[in-house]
Amino acid sequence: MGISGRVGKHLAPRITDVAPGLTTGFVREALNRAIAGVGPLPGAAAAADKQLAEQNGDVERAIHEVIENHVRYAGGQGFLTNVGGLVTAAVTIPANITGLTVVQCRMIAGIAHLRGHDLDDPRVRNAILTALLGEESVAQLVKKGKIPAPPMALATAPAHDAGLDKIIAAEVAADLVARIAGKRLAITVGRRVPVVGGLVGMGADGYATWKLGRYADREILPRRR
Secondary structure, three states: OHHHHHHHHHHHHHHHHOOOOOOOOEEEEEEEHHHHOOOOOHHHHHHHHHHHHHHHOHHHHHHOOOOOOOOHHHHHHHOOOOOOOHHHHHHHHHHHHHHHHHHHHHHHHHHHHOOOOOOOHHHHHHHHHHHHHHHHHHHHHHHOOOOOOOOOHHHOOOOHHHHHHHHHOOOOOOHHHHHHHHHHHHHHHHHHOHHHHHHHHHHHHHHHHHHHHHHHHHHOOOOOO
């Protein structure tokens, strides 16, 4: 089993217990573990720094490698947690969403760290969770006034707005519930053959992670010192 697959297995009971009434507490826990490290995965900053060293201090190349590594993690766990098809869907879908959430949070946090942002800063943590929603969803939420600004502006806000913590976590929790529902529908409709389900899961999760990585790369700019 791959690294992210083991992470999903490790955290799956939590999301199984709360889905579909998934709580904001789970979202914060997933982010905390992505930043601090969980199971075989070291923390986001340590992993990013390793890539920076391997790329001889080239931040942009390090970010590229962080994204590529997490796309592979996401694709691997997407295959493993969808290969069982309908038979194992009740267990593997929560594990899939859990593992993918941690992997994507870790990737975005690594990018933020390489761009000079403090991962212990609550403003940066809110920015990471907001970026997890994706560019289209963020634009809609800002337009509707549900959140005040996109990730970069949140990360560099003059002060931390504690009221935003629950609002952003609630939006992410709702997004995760929607992902679970979508996965269940996809398996019911089009993944009756187990191996095909695994391949579809691998491609879908890998692509989604790549897309989020590109968004975070564009959105989370170097912090002015």
